[in-house]
Amino acid sequence: MELEERARDSADNCIACTSCVAVCPVTKANPDYRGPKLVGPAHNRMHFSDENDYEDSLKLCSNCKNCDITCPNGVSVATLNMLERAKYYKAHPEKHTQADQMLSHNFQMADMLKSIPFGRTCANIGMSIGEAMGMMGAMGIAPQRKSPRFATKYFREMYKEIKQPEGLTKEVLFFPGCFIDTNDPEVGVAFVKVMNANGYKVLMDDRFKCCGSPLVVGGYLDEARSHADNNVAIINEYAAKNIPVIACCTSCSLMLKAEYTELFAQEEMAQAAKNVYDAFEFLTILAEKGELKKVHVSSDKKFIYHAPCHLRAQGMGMPAVDLLKEIGVNIDSADAGCCGMSGSYGFHKENYETSMKIGSELFDKINASGAHKVVCDCGTCREQIKHGTNAKTTHPIQVLAKAYEQ
Amino acid sequence: MVKDKATVVVVGGGATGVGILRDLSMRGIDALLIEKLDMVNGASSRYHGLLHSGARYAVRDQEAAKECIEENTILRRIGKSCVEAISGMFVQVEGDDPDFVDPWVKGCAESGIKTRELSKEEAWSLEPNLSRKLVRAFEVPDGAIDGFRMSWQNVQSAVRYGGRYKTYTELIKINIESGAVKSITVRDNVTKEEYDIECEILVNAAGPWAGKVAQMAGLDCSVSPSKGTLIAFNQRISNRVVNRLRKPSNGDIFVPHGSITILGTSSITIPDPEDTSTSWEEVEELMKTGEGVFEHLRDYRILRVFAGSRPLYVPKGADGGRNASRGFVTLDHEKEDGLKGMMTICGGKFTTYRLMAEKFCDVLAPKLGNTAKCRTAEEDLVPAVSEADKKAARQYFPSYGVNLAATRLGTEKFPEVVKTLKENPETREVLCECENVTMAEVMRIAQEPTSHSVADVRRRTRLGMGTCQGNYCAIRSAAIANKLFKDKLEGCGDSLSDMKNFLQARWKGITPVMAGKTLREAEMTRGMYEVLFNVNGGRR
Structure with a gap:
């Protein structure tokens, strides 16, 4: 019941106090953004008046969640924005830019490159050439930036080569997330070391998909839902075996712990959320129990x-x-x-x-x-x-x- | 002192009065409407905004049901700028009398009201918040209608045919000479000036106040004001009108109305139509019944509670309250009481206001030798702003703002507001974020000769009627509007007192429901105005 209440009443809880506008980093930096209160809860009440209208500045919300953090009444303002964005793109799929497509589906590119010999090396060289020639801008990607390079060996590959100590009785399941897996696998390696040192064997499950966070912000909500269903089923499977799921990426863990339920309001998502931990959250619990390696x-x-x-x-x-x-x-x-x-x-x-x-x-x-x-x-x-x-x-x-x- | 004259003076700026003003004007009769406060401040705005299909009356009063469905059809056609052409549902939940359904279905069919039974799954898919204790559901052609816009649009239509109106003009005396009404004395409630208006026929269309008006002419007209209390919720709980399928009683009807939902009503006979007080007990009774239809009703945020009084006509010796007829009567005081030049219209329902005016004027017009036919069903109340104009204006309005502004402003004022928005970008600022009202619209309405306070602007723009109940728009609009009012009301001489009065009136509807989410909002208003701005100067 609590679940239903939250999903249904989020906008109703807004008292229009404007705290979210006061802390919104985007509103402060870009006056074109009309602010979380208006774009989220306020507009939520006005949709009846015009089915074909939309708020143009909705695309400026970064989903950073500072509005949610600040809200004294627990309104998931950013999530309301994301749901609204999804509705817009569902009605106007043609409005998706090439950059939306690429940045939301990086996991597809990563998987594809893995299957091609030297795919990642070539892609990285390609990115360097593209950046040098100013091609990124044409695709809608900020030309000033250096795109994160693909690791020549992803964490899922490195993991198989790691020899974890024998005889570890306790287990955790690692949710690496795309960035650690394909761009920064050393973080995953460090995680395994830390967990092993604390007596935990780290498990991986290849069925995990991208948490869906980039899909949500890109307005690909249906795809995000299929990722959520997939991941939640796996998490609950391990929950049944008392094996906690741990992420080192805080956006992934937020997605698994809170956003799935806010976006899709499914009981099993709320259930799965209880079995997900951020790495340092988990380590702190160990420390409190006196079980953390000194x-x-x-x-x-x-x-x-x-x-x-x-x-x-x-x-x-x-x-x-x-x-x-x-x-x-x-x-x-x-x-x-x-x-x-x-x-x-x-x-x-x-x-x-x-x-x-x-x-x-x-x-x-x-x-x-x-x-x-x-x-x-x-x-x-x-x-x-x-x-x-x-x-x-x-x-x-x-x-x-x-x-x-x- | 005689300052004005009109062939017919209509007393009362509610649905009945404006309907008669329009009807007379379209027949070519010189008519003037007077209203003691702002237009539509009585029962015509203090109700749930339901455009009845007639199904509610299908069992008990088929004549009323037939009238409703006919008028419903007409208003959907002529009132596109004030009617929300949604549909409605009648739902039976566990515990409701199952034997009520068959006579009701039969009654609807006999009255010409189309019903369609929905499977439970269909009903839930159309209205997901409906109770899981649903037993049967039927679709009916109910709709929603905005009392404020409807009434003003009738006035605007009348004005095009030469009709006139004066708000804040109160009838204080009926001057009778040799058995006939010669003139009336009125008081201008803004300037306090008193003067006479000569007329041939005085029409008493004062709704629940009709008894008081009749008394001024020494007549007895038994109107029993029956108070109806209603709850406004912060959002649309359903997208259709939802009625309880049972013998009509309190708290049966939910009407999604713009951004909100209204649940009503109670029916309490009261001595004084000025009594619009509400209590927690009344709210609780409505909530208890309402929960039958939407079982999670208490999770929804209540915005406010309000009450209006129905002008129920009680023939001598009959009951009042819910059993009194929703029909109406035309009293020709020449025939009834031997007083020439005065007629009273009493009772009736908002949905049938046009028909009431038609029948009433069919009696009145021949007295003036006018044989013109009623044409009010043939012509739109107001011309609608074209889709092309709305589309062109979209860039200047906040999102989700164009349609609403266009229906509120109409073809005359809409282009003016668009021009202001275009030329002065700062007027694109949204003063009321909850109801999406721009500074330009507030400025335009403040300039109307009938606007004397922010509350008057509110009734025409919905300023302050949404989530925060005036918390932000009161301070934003009071100074801007007060610079533009032509005449100010007593007690609203400056923007500060106007702002305080405005908030006080919002407060009235909030106090009986000050709990939960509503309390949080109220506490913020108090914190802002009393603590931060210290509007009361530190005094209690």
């Missing part, structure tokens, strides 16, 4: 931490930075709001300026911090930080894995 870092190398919006939207504080501090890492949170990337948002040519404007506060703080590396749980945030500051970045699990190596 380690102390003596180096005073300075780190700065950026909390991804999709981590903050999970309402569990900043477990990574807390845990790293606890073991002696010299790390502080930048506390500078959204980085402006929001997954694929900042890769769109038309969003580039907004994206960089949003990130400027974070960039300034990082540049002024004197930290040698920026720690962040989210892959696309890290891309944005590298682009905006030239700083080196890392996932917190890699910092912890390194600490375990000492």
